[in-house]
Amino acid sequence: MQLLWQILINGVLLGGLYALMALGLVLVWGVLNIVNLAHGALIMLGAYACYYLFTVFGLDPFGALPVAMAVLFCLGYLIQRYVLNLVIRAPMFNTLLITFGLEVVITFLAQMIFSADFRTVNPSYAGANFLWLGATVPLVRLLAFGVALGLTFALWLFLDHTAIGRAIRATAQNLTAARLYGVNPRQLYALTFGIGAALAGAAGTLYGVVSQINPYIGSGLTGKSFAIAIIGGLDKSIYVLVGGLFLGIVEALTALYIGPTYTDVISFGILVLVLIVRPTGLLGRTA
Amino acid sequence: MKLASTLALSVVVVGVLATVPWWGSAVLVQFGINALILATLAQSWNIIGGYTGYPSFGNSVFYGLGGYGVAVGMVQFQLPFATGLALGVFLAVLFAFLLGLPVLRLRGHYFAIATLGLAEVMTAIVSNLEIAGRNIGLILPLVKGDTLFFELSLALLVITTLTVAWISRSRFGFGLIAIRENEEAAAVMGVNTTLYKILAFALCSIFAAIAGGIHAYWITYLDPTSAFDITLNIKMIIMAVFGGPGTIFGPVLGAFVLSAISEVLATKVTSLASIFFGLVIVAAIVFMPRGFTDLIRRFRQQGWRYFQANIEANRV
């Protein structure tokens, strides 16, 4: 019973990070109708940004987080503005293929620049943990969970309560009408993708603290983000939270009761099941 | 007549290709086998993706099942190669029917993601199976000489292309095209859309499985990551789309051109090979999203403006 409780705690903490990972993907998907196969690569870049800020400048990872987000935001903005904006009215299939191309390019460049070695970000408090109701809670994971929740909430606030956020949502629903209100689609799209990339960067930073990184983690993380997005549902950021927590807990339970090598079977199996049985996600309406 | 000259040209090309193992270098033959197998995969994808309009990101499952059919059959049960192939094909077609039924009800990108998910699931499942050698994989019996594999791959590509040619002029094929163009209208006009979609899926599974089986036997080694290689999906789609989806020769053209350029760059500028692939994809989607065959047709009329026109049509 004790073990089960520990596993659940692990699952929830992991789930928060998962939700953050998928958040950027869902934003870009919902607003721009772009299914970004390079999403995981952006997470990977965020992780490396954190790594270098930590090892070269001695910046604490949680302090490096805003910097990494800013860097990724700029990168995302440029990618959307000068590459993706050129194909955005083509059938969505084309954006799938072009983002795959970007993924290949980014991964290759990362491998050239950063080398293929595994790395981790190890702040001084990496090993610290404390007991809570009998379960061991690693400090870094708890902090990561907190940041993930915070950013999810911040995104919701941004989209619902700021002028720019509302402009983004308006554009998602009706581009023509938004244009009539003076929205400049090129900049808005670039802004949105930039925010999605920044969120990926944040997820990457946290990922680098709790796990090992190398240039090739991108595609696996993209797949996982997809699973979370579909399982939760694409309509609201809060649904992603549910999807992330759900997957985190399910994976933790799978690792315990079936075996750690089966986590992928379960995650992607659930993805396929959800698509077949309830394509709108556990919570969502039709996307 | 156009048909007769195309036919004559094809026969000549195939004939010439068939002789390559006797005068080509070992490197050329190996390149040839890889290109032929990729062309078969692109052509098989053409059936479900190009003609029927259902972009499958999971054909790698059929490829992997074909490979494992051969590997498990030959290694665990001492079956001959042909029987192993039959086993692989059987598994692939079974998978196509069982999982095709629920998944083909999805449209567009949901279908794409579902098939991608299936590909991931199969990779994960197989890496847990004892009989398939788990993560370590299986080692197949060695066969000396690439000539056999070259001719087998060539024959497979020819058969696959002939099937696609038949599809393009048959009632079945017209039904598939109707489904792609407007599925609801097709249904109302009497096309049994569910049956046709599953048949198309099963058809492409056969060719992908045989390709996988040949490849596995050729490289003598199989493990889950290489058998169910997810990036193969993207490669075959890029080649089919780049060459011209929904055409008879487009995917073959796309596969050969892309493989050739990739190979040339790999030998000249080694480190650039993988990044090339990514850059070419990006450039192709931006400048020529309708593929090579469309480019050839329209370039005559429009010249360099063709590229600009494509961007203008698709940008914000």
Add this chain to the structure above:
Amino acid sequence: MDAILEVCHVTKRFHGLVAIDKVTFTLEPNKILGLIGPNGAGKTTLVSLISGTLEPTDGSILFEGAPIHQLPAYRRGLLGIARTFQVMRPFPGLTVLDNVAVGALFGTANSSHGLSEAQEEAHRWLKFVGLDHRAAQRADALGGPDRKRLELAKALAMRPKLLLLDEVMAGLNHVEIEEVISVIKKVRDQGISILVIEHVMKAIQSLSDRLVVLHHGEKIAEGEPEDVLSNDEVITAYLGRKRL
């Protein structure tokens, strides 16, 4: 003579909204039945129920005496029911000829089996509707009236026994409307039974043998065109209040 189409107490509910409410009527073979009613009355929904795009929540639909309301759309097409769509549904990437050829290849069981046969058939039907000169053009390059001709040709190529026409005359001028009326009469003369949804009153009057009026999903009148069109309830439904 036995009716070719019987709609019996058909009801269609969408999540609590009743779109069609216990509608009953029959269509005699080789006759033209007009289906009219104000916008939103449920006419297209009713046609979708007959053609198989939708299934009824309640009630039954019989075609040539046999129940079809639970058959998938393609089976009804094979049995001999064809329809045109109000929002037209061509196969955009195909030529006009190939669009019609699909109808000739599928549709009722005695349709052409080879592609070249089907294309010959397609030419015949294109000539019938007056569109053969555009046979080689892409379907999405056609203008409005030509698209309607294409819809009709596609449906006719299926060699149906029952043809469901959904507002084929919308947006046409007088001359074009007269042409369509004569084409529809020619189709009826070939032995096909027709159900026509239309808003153009004069046209529906001259075409129909009988009329059915739908309002808020209910049938409020049925009978000879003259009687129905002078019916008070029908006039109120269209104009909102009684004619003074």
